[in-house]
Amino acid sequence: MTPLDSGRLGDILMAFLSILFEGAPYILVGTMLSGFIDAFLPAKLLDRMLPKNKVLATLSAGFMGLIFPVCECAVVPVVRRLVQKGLPISCAMTYLLSAPIINPIVIISTWTAFQNPSNPADMSHLIMTVGRVSLGYLISVLVGLVLLNKKPGDILHAFIVRGITTTPTDDGHDHTPVRAFDAKLVQAMRTAMRDFLDTAMYFTIGVVITSVFNTQVDQSKLQLVAGNDFLAAPALMGLAYILALCSTSDAFIAAPMQAFSYTAKLAFLVFGPMLDIKLTFMYASVFKRGFLIKLALSLFILVGALSGPWAWLMKRIFSS
Numbered sequence: 172m173t174p175l176d177s178g179r180l181g182d183i184l185m186a187f188l189s190i191l192f193e194g195a196p197y198i199l200v201g202t203m204l205s206g207f208i209d210a211f212l213p214a215k216l217l218d219r220m221l222p223k224n225k226v227l228a229t230l231s232a233g234f235m236g237l238i239f240p241v242c243e244c245a246v247v248p249v250v251r252r253l254v255q256k257g258l259p260i261s262c263a264m265t266y267l268l269s270a271p272i273i274n275p276i277v278i279i280s281t282w283t284a285f286q287n288p289s290n291p292a293d294m295s296h297l298i299m300t301v302g303r304v305s306l307g308y309l310i311s312v313l314v315g316l317v318l319l320n321k322k323p324g325d326i327l328h329a330f331i332v333r334g335i336t337t338t339p340t341d342d343g344h345d346h347t348p349v350r351a352f353d354a355k356l357v358q359a360m361r362t363a364m365r366d367f368l369d370t371a372m373y374f375t376i377g378v379v380i381t382s383v384f385n386t387q388v389d390q391s392k393l394q395l396v397a398g399n400d401f402l403a404a405p406a407l408m409g410l411a412y413i414l415a416l417c418s419t420s421d422a423f424i425a426a427p428m429q430a431f432s433y434t435a436k437l438a439f440l441v442f443g444p445m446l447d448i449k450l451t452f453m454y455a456s457v458f459k460r461g462f463l464i465k466l467a468l469s470l471f472i473l474v475g476a477l478s479g480p481w482a483w484l485m486k487r488i489f490s491s
Contacts, residue, residue, distance in 0.1 A: 179387060186382035190427070191375070194420035197280040198370050201242045201419035204276070206363030208239055209249065210355040221262060229315040232262035233269045233308045240274030242370065242418050243444050247453040254335065260323055265315030268470075271418040271444035272307035281440065284422035294489040298433055299422070302485040303440045310441065310473050314466070326462040370417040373449070377414040381424050397428075403435035404478050408471065411443030418444035433486065438478040446470050 221228040241249055250267045254260065271277065281300045287293040324332045396402045407425075416424055421443055425436045446454075446467055454463050 182386040183382050186386050186427075187378055190378045190381060190423050193284070194280070194374060194378070194423040195371070197276055197419040198367060198374060198417055201240070201276045201417065202363045202366040202370060204240050206359040206361070206366065208241060209362045210359035212239065221258075225259060225261060225319055226316070228259060229261045229265050229319065230312060232265040232315065233312050234273060235266045236270035236272070236274035239270070240276055241270050242274075242277075242366075243271035243447070243450055246270045247450070247457065251331065251457055254323065254327070254331070257335070260321050260326065261315040261319045264318050265311045267311075268314060268445050269307055269311035272311075272441065273304055276419050277422075277444075278304060280419055281422040284426040295426075295433075297489045298482070298485045299426075299436065299440065301489070302433070302437050302481055306437065306474075306477060306481045307441050307444070310445070310470070310477070313473065314469065326458055328457065328459060331457060369449075370419075373415045374417055374420050377416045377421070377424050380414065381427065385427050397430035397432070397435070400432055400434045400479055403431055404438040404475055405471075407431060407435045407439040408442040408474060411439045412447045414443070415447040415449045416443060433482040434479045437482050438474050441478065442470065442474040445474070 221231055246267055250258075250263050253266075254263045258266075278300060281303055282296050285296040285299045287295060318326070323335055396406055407428075411421070414421075414424070422440060425431075425439050428436065451463075451467070454466070458466070
């Protein structure tokens with residue numbers, strides 16, 4: 172190996188370890204929380220906490236991730252169980268899309284990833300954190316409101332709908348067998364372990380690609396794409412879809428991409444937690460194919476169209 176090759180490998184390893192050690196703790200905390208929610212949270216509790224008015228309930232559902240934080244790896248089975256317990260479709264979809272973005276773990280990790288301690292005047296952490304949370308909420312609620320009058324059978328597979336109609340909850344009692352605390356704890360640990368292994372694998376792949384990208388690719392050659400938000404934002408959205416990163420750590424992938432603008436990074440951070448490769452397969456197990464295609468196209472268009480104006484607004488607010 173030549174000195175040049177050794178130097179390049181060292182740069183890649185340093186970049187890899189730097190991002191890995193920053194993001195790994197957030198994956199661990201996020202998957203532990205998802206495991207405990209899966210095992211200990213009564214499914215009907217969320218439904219009882221929401222307002223009876225459908226519009227207000229949908230608006231409130233966008234903030235449920237602050238109380239019940241789960242990443243996109245865990246939210247699909249959680250939402251499926253909640254729907255079968257009677258949670259309205261509009262609320263379920265809003266929570267499904269917003270929870271991987273609007274939760275304390277993701278907010279803290281995004282703030283940390285974009286913070287620049289060496290330059291106190293740099294407002295990137297505020298721009299990206301507030302921009303991500305607010306745009307994620309807006310898009311999630313818009314999707315939920317569109318589905319306000321939809322019935323479960325319009326978008327869900329038939330076997331899930333049958334689960335809704337046959338769930339014996341009309342008498343107001345919960346007939347779920349009561350399990351011992353130790354059994355729930357074992358379930359929580361198993362769920363957390365499974366989620367951690369899955370998300371850590373995708374995260375590591377993303378870190379490798381980003382490390383090579385940041386150390387070996389001439390950033391000046393990326394200006395043809397990175398300098399044009401009409402191309403850069405869709406390109407990073409496509410990258411987010413392919414990498415399938417966990418929302419608790421994807422900010423550590425986006426932050427070092429210096430050649431890309433706030434708009435492109437914001438699109439990356441909002442679109443990825445709502446739709447990626449692994450989520451496509453998970454969604455396909457719950458939603459009908461036609462609805463899934465419409466959802467994917469709608470999310471791509473909404474995020475792509477709103478990221479630019481939203482990033483501009485955030486910069487005007489926090490850079491003034």
